[in-house]
Amino acid sequence: MLFMVKNGIFMEEFFLTSVYKFGDSMKKIIMAVILFSSLINAQNNFKDKNELRPNFSGALYLDQQTIPNLSPKFDSKENEKKKSPILAASLSLVLPGAGEFYSERYLKSAIFLAAEITAISVGLIYDKKGDDQTNFFQNFANQHWSVDRYAKWVVTNATKVNSAVNPANYNVFVNGKVNWNELNRLESDLGSYFSHRLPYYGEQQYYELIGKYPQFNVGWDDFGDENTPFEYDPTRKNLTKNFVYYSIERGKANDYYNIAAKAVVVLIVNHFISSLDAAWSAHNFNRSFDMNVSLEKFNNGLTSYYYPQLNLQYKF
Numbered sequence: 001m002l003f004m005v006k007n008g009i010f011m012e013e014f015f016l017t018s019v020y021k022f023g024d025s026m027k028k029i030i031m032a033v034i035l036f037s038s039l040i041n042a043q044n045n046f047k048d049k050n051e052l053r054p055n056f057s058g059a060l061y062l063d064q065q066t067i068p069n070l071s072p073k074f075d076s077k078e079n080e081k082k083k084s085p086i087l088a089a090s091l092s093l094v095l096p097g098a099g100e101f102y103s104e105r106y107l108k109s110a111i112f113l114a115a116e117i118t119a120i121s122v123g124l125i126y127d128k129k130g131d132d133q134t135n136f137f138q139n140f141a142n143q144h145w146s147v148d149r150y151a152k153w154v155v156t157n158a159t160k161v162n163s164a165v166n167p168a169n170y171n172v173f174v175n176g177k178v179n180w181n182e183l184n185r186l187e188s189d190l191g192s193y194f195s196h197r198l199p200y201y202g203e204q205q206y207y208e209l210i211g212k213y214p215q216f217n218v219g220w221d222d223f224g225d226e227n228t229p230f231e232y233d234p235t236r237k238n239l240t241k242n243f244v245y246y247s248i249e250r251g252k253a254n255d256y257y258n259i260a261a262k263a264v265v266v267l268i269v270n271h272f273i274s275s276l277d278a279a280w281s282a283h284n285f286n287r288s289f290d291m292n293v294s295l296e297k298f299n300n301g302l303t304s305y306y307y308p309q310l311n312l313q314y315k316f
Contacts, residue, residue, distance in 0.1 A: 083282035092278035099278025123263030130256035137249040150219030156226040193232035211246040
């Protein structure tokens with residue numbers, strides 16, 4: 001500092017020197033404040049729910065490049081995860097449980113598939129049992145029931161059954177063999193308890209009727225011969241043991257086939273119900289879950305960061 005007072009020079013230089021020094025101090029204070037603020041901002045890193053906030057460097061030309069979520073999101077996988085009710089129903093219509101498996105209802109899929117396997121197994125098993133039982137009772141009938149014995153009794157006792165019928169008018173036996181048409185004609189004319197005509201040998205009705213209606217009781221080998229009397233008894237107490245036994249065994253075959261038939265009904269119903277349930281399961285799956293997958297970009301200054309983001313939403 002110069003101490004000069006001549007012509008006022010001392011005062012002028014003192015003023016100028018003070019201004020310069022004060023300005024330099026203010027610059028230092030301002031720079032210190034800016035530096036302190038930048039340090040604080042650089043340490044602030046926080047999240048607001050789903051948005052990641054960037055760190056600021058304090059440098060304007062860098063901070064203006066820090067813009068989060070500029071990168072385009074990948075398409076949501078929601079459409080890929082959604083299930084088609086029509087496809088689910090079609091799958092289960094072909095194979096019960098398949099549509100439920102497609103709709104990720106694995107327990108129900110196992111239940112419908114188990115029902116399908118069980119019904120098929122039961123149907124096959126009891127159909128085979130019915131076939132075996134049918135072979136058994138038919139063989140029994142071939143051994144113990146005779147159309148010749150039956151026809152002889154009918155011809156011999158025709159007049160006793162219906163006095164208006166002359167058996168000589170019916171050529172039931174031709175060369176020692178039964179003429180089926182003449183036998184059926186005689187049965188029709190006799191009336192009384194001859195309510196049915198004997199079907200041809202080997203037909204399904206042949207094996208059914210001989211063990212079902214009392215008129216055919218006389219054809220069993222434990223009945224006797226054509227001279228043995230027989231009267232129709234509604235209580236069926238006078239039927240032979242072979243007739244009764246045969247009726248029971250034939251009934252068993254029918255029971256087996258009935259079970260097999262019910263198994264087929266279960267199969268059809270299982271396909272239908274599973275198809276409806278699969279469509280409903282797919283519909284519920286689409287209502288219950290929404291899934292969002294995206295790749296997010298976060299810029300911090302000149303550095304870019306990428307991170308995956310998965311959002312799951314369950315709707316009640």
